Amino acid sequence: MRISLARRPTRPVCACEATVETRRRRVDLRGVALPIVAVALWWALSASHVVKSGLLVSPVDVLRTAYEQAGSGALVRALLASLAREACGFAIGATAGFLLGGALGLSRIAARIVGPSFDTFKQISLFAWIPLISVWFGLGDAAKVVFLSLAALLPVAAHTCDGIHAVPRKYVELANALRYSRLQLIRYVLLPAALPSIFTGLYLALIHSWLATLGAEYLLVAGSGIGNLLIDGSEQFRMDIVLFGIVVVGVTGWALNALARRVERTVLSRLHIANQ
Amino acid sequence: MRPHRVLRYLLCTALALTSLYAAAEKPTVIRIGVAQQGAGDPPTFGGSTAATVQNQQLLEKEFAADGIKVQWLFFKGAGPAVNEAIADDALDFAYQGDLPSVLARANGLKTRILLESGVRSGVKVGVPPDSDIKSIKDLKDRRVAIFRGTNLQLVADNALAANQLDEHALRVINLDIASSLAALASKGIDASVNDYHLYRLRDQGLARIVYESQHDGPQFTRQAHLLVLDGFEKAHPDIVQRVVNVFVQAAQWSSDEANRDALFKLWAKSGVSYASWQAEFAEQPLKYRNSPLIDPFIVARYKAVAQDALRLKLIRQPVDVDSWFEPRYLENALRAQKLEHYWTRYDAAGKPLG
Amino acid sequence: MTDTAITISPDTPRATASHIGTAGTHVHARSRAALRACAWHLAPWLLPALLFLLWSVGCARGWIAPQILPAPQRVYDTLVDLALSGELARNTLISLQRVLLGFAGGTLLGFTIGGALGLSRTLEAWVLPSFNAVVQIPVLGWLPFLLLLVGVGEPLKYLLIGHAALVPVTLSTMQGFRQAPAALDEVARVYAYTRWQRIVRLVLPAAVPTLATGVRLAFTKAWLALVVVELVASSEGLGYLIVYGRQLFQLDLVMASVVVVGVIGLVINRLLDALEKRLRRGTPSAFRA
Numbered sequence: 001m002r003i004s005l006a007r008r009p010t011r012p013v014c015a016c017e018a019t020v021e022t023r024r025r026r027v028d029l030r031g032v033a034l035p036i037v038a039v040a041l042w043w044a045l046s047a048s049h050v051v052k053s054g055l056l057v058s059p060v061d062v063l064r065t066a067y068e069q070a071g072s073g074a075l076v077r078a079l080l081a082s083l084a085r086e087a088c089g090f091a092i093g094a095t096a097g098f099l100l101g102g103a104l105g106l107s108r109i110a111a112r113i114v115g116p117s118f119d120t121f122k123q124i125s126l127f128a129w130i131p132l133i134s135v136w137f138g139l140g141d142a143a144k145v146v147f148l149s150l151a152a153l154l155p156v157a158a159h160t161c162d163g164i165h166a167v168p169r170k171y172v173e174l175a176n177a178l179r180y181s182r183l184q185l186i187r188y189v190l191l192p193a194a195l196p197s198i199f200t201g202l203y204l205a206l207i208h209s210w211l212a213t214l215g216a217e218y219l220l221v222a223g224s225g226i227g228n229l230l231i232d233g234s235e236q237f238r239m240d241i242v243l244f245g246i247v248v249v250g251v252t253g254w255a256l257n258a259l260a261r262r263v264e265r266t267v268l269s270r271l272h273i274a275n276q
Numbered sequence: 277m278r279p280h281r282v283l284r285y286l287l288c289t290a291l292a293l294t295s296l297y298a299a300a301e302k303p304t305v306i307r308i309g310v311a312q313q314g315a316g317d318p319p320t321f322g323g324s325t326a327a328t329v330q331n332q333q334l335l336e337k338e339f340a341a342d343g344i345k346v347q348w349l350f351f352k353g354a355g356p357a358v359n360e361a362i363a364d365d366a367l368d369f370a371y372q373g374d375l376p377s378v379l380a381r382a383n384g385l386k387t388r389i390l391l392e393s394g395v396r397s398g399v400k401v402g403v404p405p406d407s408d409i410k411s412i413k414d415l416k417d418r419r420v421a422i423f424r425g426t427n428l429q430l431v432a433d434n435a436l437a438a439n440q441l442d443e444h445a446l447r448v449i450n451l452d453i454a455s456s457l458a459a460l461a462s463k464g465i466d467a468s469v470n471d472y473h474l475y476r477l478r479d480q481g482l483a484r485i486v487y488e489s490q491h492d493g494p495q496f497t498r499q500a501h502l503l504v505l506d507g508f509e510k511a512h513p514d515i516v517q518r519v520v521n522v523f524v525q526a527a528q529w530s531s532d533e534a535n536r537d538a539l540f541k542l543w544a545k546s547g548v549s550y551a552s553w554q555a556e557f558a559e560q561p562l563k564y565r566n567s568p569l570i571d572p573f574i575v576a577r578y579k580a581v582a583q584d585a586l587r588l589k590l591i592r593q594p595v596d597v598d599s600w601f602e603p604r605y606l607e608n609a610l611r612a613q614k615l616e617h618y619w620t621r622y623d624a625a626g627k628p629l630g
Numbered sequence: 631m632t633d634t635a636i637t638i639s640p641d642t643p644r645a646t647a648s649h650i651g652t653a654g655t656h657v658h659a660r661s662r663a664a665l666r667a668c669a670w671h672l673a674p675w676l677l678p679a680l681l682f683l684l685w686s687v688g689c690a691r692g693w694i695a696p697q698i699l700p701a702p703q704r705v706y707d708t709l710v711d712l713a714l715s716g717e718l719a720r721n722t723l724i725s726l727q728r729v730l731l732g733f734a735g736g737t738l739l740g741f742t743i744g745g746a747l748g749l750s751r752t753l754e755a756w757v758l759p760s761f762n763a764v765v766q767i768p769v770l771g772w773l774p775f776l777l778l779l780v781g782v783g784e785p786l787k788y789l790l791i792g793h794a795a796l797v798p799v800t801l802s803t804m805q806g807f808r809q810a811p812a813a814l815d816e817v818a819r820v821y822a823y824t825r826w827q828r829i830v831r832l833v834l835p836a837a838v839p840t841l842a843t844g845v846r847l848a849f850t851k852a853w854l855a856l857v858v859v860e861l862v863a864s865s866e867g868l869g870y871l872i873v874y875g876r877q878l879f880q881l882d883l884v885m886a887s888v889v890v891v892g893v894i895g896l897v898i899n900r901l902l903d904a905l906e907k908r909l910r911r912g913t914p915s916a917f918r919a
Contacts, residue, residue, distance in 0.1 A: 031759030038760075055778060109673075116674035123899040124892035127857045128869075131876045131884050135698060136281060138364045139357060207768075214770040215858055227770075234774035235458040242774050250767040257766070281694060356877045363697040379879045383697045419783070419865065425877035447865040449782055450873050455863070464781025590878050
């Protein structure tokens, strides 16, 4: 028993998802029970017509809507539109954030001049800017992409900067002792050491920009997208469209998360960096 | 953000200047903003001469030979959203209501009103079918949806004032047309100040109309018009004249009682049913509502809107209305099409002239 | 961002100046050092000052149309008007009330659920996968659903804000309770703690830093949810002011309201930041493995 105690990890487990995955492998069935019961109850309630409300659609209705939307191509169009915008915004924002974060991390002067302003800006709710952004950039896709880029930029810049700052001093001293040039220092020491933090930033940026995509589609209504599908559903008073939209949003969010985690794991293992 | 905007502005100014010098240079596309959410597939709207023009593709046909495309842009945010687009220089013409244009003019946007398109319409107040609200007086302390900044707002304010109420006595939520209809249907709000879209809800049994304003006097009517941006007008007066010609033609077709049936069927493509249009234009000749004239009634109404907006603090400085209208093109079109006496001119109080 | 582990940039202000030796330039060096120190203290204000200057000049010179970007003076005047007429106070209080109540409710519920899930393996096995699935849907995804369900009144705002706060708190509470290091088990065994004692005396204090982070994140999300729901459908509040200004094409009102939203969010964030640091500092390091 003492041996097994000693083998237990002494550092706290980081990500909740990791723990969940190990658990799932053992007790898969128990977790599935609750959703099944919930759906069954829902179906029973809607079929029995106990509650008289146009809002209580049955699971069958939602499935039918799903089939219609998927079949008519409306779903694919809306999803592609939203994802395209998000990809665009994420790419621009992540790149800009990476450069900004790098500058803030590497240069003390830049950190002093720009840092506090950036810190402040980070804490202002981004959605309050939407009406201004829509006036400055019009009601179309440009405004949405600007907003999404901002949403992606903030976490990437913050985490890149923090990652660089958190590089242990002894690595830098070793590099200095080995007479690394500035560029070599950045490329071989700082970046790899900061990479886990940068990935956390990218991961957060993905989540935030997906959230921002939805918000932007609610508030800057022109165009097509999943958010528009949701709002249209709520305006046409169709709960089945709304529920279908929610499922799509959830699944897409999960898929993006999973993709980000897979990429992170691959890159880090390729570079032989331990994920903390 | 701001340097980008400055650069864009400088670039636009440079382009505008060069376009002014090359005055014969024609635009490749004419952009018309519509202060309504387009519905149907393809998106369209109804209820005015502008809708007729768009539905019958009259402008597209007119400019096809010149290779100029016509783009109709719909705005779910109605008048206020059109204002943002105008400020952004994203439009050349706009079909908009009286109040939003006054708001824009008060804030320095340079436009010219060419002709009227949809006049003497009113607002309707709808409530859930089982509601205890019977008239405007009962709206006190209730949650009412008013689409702020559109021409619905001022008529609503006037109606409230006539009942010794104002917006502060209510709890006003700003919702666009579609959202307010949904909120009314789901009983999320107590009342909605709306337009002909309410008829559909009434016919479905989802709402009751407790007040219709168009017969109660001039200050309970709202007007809409076609305007052009100053820059475009100076650069392409010939195109402006041709657009106005087309609109006057369509206005005449839309005012002919023989076309009443065809007109409502045309407008029904926007999703607002034939029955709704019948209800909207009940007891009113088409000429009365689709007249494009800029007569003393119209001028007086716009002046009143400007004054009321100032009084209600919707604008911060007074707006000069006289220099805003540009009836030159309209008069040319009327003369050319021999329609000078087709529509009645009304005086400031709404009585027919002569 | 304050403590750098890397000293790559040269020129810490005091370092070089103090090495200048000769008597004649000593006074000169001291004033130069003082100047450097002064510049260092004022540096954070350089960027905002520059932007403000650009804004003022741009508006004065008419580089940018006043409908697109109102002059700073205009925005300031509008802010003063709002404050004097009482509109600002009324709407701010309503927004604050909504966010604080929703946040408190969501956080408490989150503690309960997260605690239950963290402490009971069985409960976690039954409930966690469903919870995870629900969590995948971002807060804003629920807005249309709630709009249909409860309409545009106060419940909509409280539900959305509560949900926004609930999720991070639950997740971090769960994590906090689960991450209790092995050493704690041994301590519990030595002292022969009951289960309840173990939770209250060992697990809870060890979980506090993670909880604090979760609460901090929850507030950010709650504030964000408040702004969005007030922008979409509200009859009072700061978001309502923004919408009012936008509909009436009064950009200065919009900007003034955005400033207020920003300041409030900032202030509360700073407070929670300080609170979090306090709580983290108070944790005895012995419990950290």
